Amino acid sequence: MNKNSISIPYDHPGLVTATAWASVPDLPDEQEKSELIARIRRLLIEQDAVLVAHYYVHADLQDLAEATGGIVSDSLDMANFGHKHPAKTIVVAGVRFMGETAKILNPEKRVLMPDLAAECSLDLGCPADQFAAFCDAHPDRTVVVYANTSAAVKARADWMVTSSIALPVIKYLHEQGKKILWAPDRHLGNYVQEQTGADMLLWQGACVVHDEYKARELLALKAEHPGCLVLVHPESPRAVIQLADVIGSTTQLITAAQRSSAKTFIVATDNGILHKMRRLCPDKLFLDAPTSGAGANCISCSHCPWMAMNSLTNLAKVLETGTNEITVDPAIIPRAVQPIKRMLDFAREIKLPTSGIGNV
Numbered sequence: 020m021n022k023n024s025i026s027i028p029y030d031h032p033g034l035v036t037a038t039a040w041a042s043v044p045d046l047p048d049e050q051e052k053s054e055l056i057a058r059i060r061r062l063l064i065e066q067d068a069v070l071v072a073h074y075y076v077h078a079d080l081q082d083l084a085e086a087t088g089g090i091v092s093d094s095l096d097m098a099n100f101g102h103k104h105p106a107k108t109i110v111v112a113g114v115r116f117m118g119e120t121a122k123i124l125n126p127e128k129r130v131l132m133p134d135l136a137a138e139c140s141l142d143l144g145c146p147a148d149q150f151a152a153f154c155d156a157h158p159d160r161t162v163v164v165y166a167n168t169s170a171a172v173k174a175r176a177d178w179m180v181t182s183s184i185a186l187p188v189i190k191y192l193h194e195q196g197k198k199i200l201w202a203p204d205r206h207l208g209n210y211v212q213e214q215t216g217a218d219m220l221l222w223q224g225a226c227v228v229h230d231e232y233k234a235r236e237l238l239a240l241k242a243e244h245p246g247c248l249v250l251v252h253p254e255s256p257r258a259v260i261q262l263a264d265v266i267g268s269t270t271q272l273i274t275a276a277q278r279s280s281a282k283t284f285i286v287a288t289d290n291g292i293l294h295k296m297r298r299l300c301p302d303k304l305f306l307d308a309p310t311s312g313a314g315a316n317c318i319s320c321s322h323c324p325w326m327a328m329n330s331l332t333n334l335a336k337v338l339e340t341g342t343n344e345i346t347v348d349p350a351i352i353p354r355a356v357q358p359i360k361r362m363l364d365f366a367r368e369i370k371l372p373t374s375g376i377g378n379v
Contacts, residue, residue: 036227039324042136044332055331056083062338063087068108068131070334071097073117074269075291075326080112080334091295093269094166095181095359098124110338111345112329114139118345119170123355130345133333137325139167144224145203147171153200157220160200161192164358167226168203170347174354179362182253183268185211187369188362193217206230210253210260226254228310228319232287234258236309240285244306248281251308252288259287259308276300290321 047055056079063070070089072080081091090100094113098121101109108129111118114137122130145164150172154162164176165185173179180188189211192199199217201208203224212219232255241247241262250272251263260266265275269292276284276296286293287308296305307321318324337343347355 036140036318036324039136039138039328042134043324043327044330047331052079052331055335059083059331059335059338060087062335063110066108066338066341067106068110068338069101069104069106070110070112071100071121072112072329073097073114073291073326074273074295075289075323076112076329077291077327077331078294079331080329081291081294083331084112093181094120096270097121101125101128101130110334112334113137114142114323114325115345116142116167116169119347120166120173120359122345122347123170123173123352123359126347126349126352129341131337131341132343132345133330133337134328135343135345137328139323139325140227141165141167141203141224142169142172145169145172145222147175150202150222151175153202153222157200159198160220161197162200162202163188163192164202165204165207170351170355172202173358174351176358177361179358181268181362182207183271184362184366184371185253186214187371188365189217189219190215191365204254206256206260207253209257210266226323228289228321228323229254229287230256231310231317231319231321232256232259232308233310234262236311237262237285237287240306240309244283244285246281247283247285247306248275248279249285249308250275250287255287255308263287273299276303276305289323289326291323291326 070084070087072084072091084091094117101121102124109121110131111121116139118130118132145168147169154175162176163178163180164172166181193215199219201219202222205221205223205225208221229252248264249262250265251260253266273295277299283304285306285308290307293305310317310321
């Protein structure tokens with residue numbers, strides 16, 4: 020660990036992963052599910068609302084979003100879709116930072132979430148006040164933050180990046196002679212630093228899902244499936260990344276699965292994405308990368324407990340009641356939107372499709 024780095028635990032009082040798992044709603048039976056879907060469809064129309072869902076939420080929400088004219092994608096694409104869509108209300112099935120990003124880019128719209136307690140360990144592990152102090156201690160560095168951060172943290176940044184544009188942004192800043200202060204994911208930060216050679220001071224955050232993947236067990240599973248391809252999100256530990264055939268964001272991993280002639284894939288990212296992969300590639304086998312093994316203490320088991328808090332039940336309730344509205348301090352929005360716009364402008368400049376840069 021860099022001697023100047025800072026480590027903040029992601030399990031905060033009252034928001035530990037065990038609490039999140041305890042709040043995961045029960046799945047409805049088939050009759051209840053059918054009734055809920057019909058109710059939600061009606062409410063979306065009545066509320067002039069569009070449903071945007073992340074790849075990591077339950078398959079029922081993914082299917083419903085697409086069936087009702089919404090989108091299933093990554094965090095920034097979800098927010099951008101809401102910006103382009105004429106609906107007055109955006110319902111974000113994901114985690115809080117995604118709802119905040121949607122509000123930052125759509126301040127005039129109402130943004131709702133099925134459960135406001137759906138958090139993110141990277142966001143929780145980078146408190147705005149402690150991050151501000153970290154920045155103050157290193158005023159000579161350009162501040163680059165990952166999308167998985169709060170509005171207040173984004174407001175303190177020079178740039179926001181997603182996993183698919185992090186490398187070109189850091190490469191560009193490095194060529195400009197800039198020293199980087201990076202937050203919050205240490206694994207993605209280490210990967211980008213190794214690839215670019217940039218001078219990067221890393222905040223020591225981690226995703227509870229990706230941090231659990233195990234290299235030794237991955238090797239064993241790979242041996243059981245000769246000819247398989249290993250798809251790894253760069254929020255994973257270095258030893259796991261080194262075993263990857265493809266390293267990329269959610270959308271990049273989906274694309275790789277579609278384009279490859281391989282028939283079996285081991286996927287090291289939240290297993291919510293497997294629904295999309297299996298629908299697009301029904302003739303292929305997709306396996307979770309291992310999160311268990313000797314000495315392992317699995318607290319996510321390849322699925323985010325906060326993503327799992329999104330359900331048809333609480334989606335219907337929030338549409339009926341108008342509760343769980345995301346708010347962002349209006350004084351923060353003008354500052355928080357700047358690092359996002361800087362990234363989008365850069366993406367256009369290097370001709371990286373903006374519809375594919377919101378990948379987390």
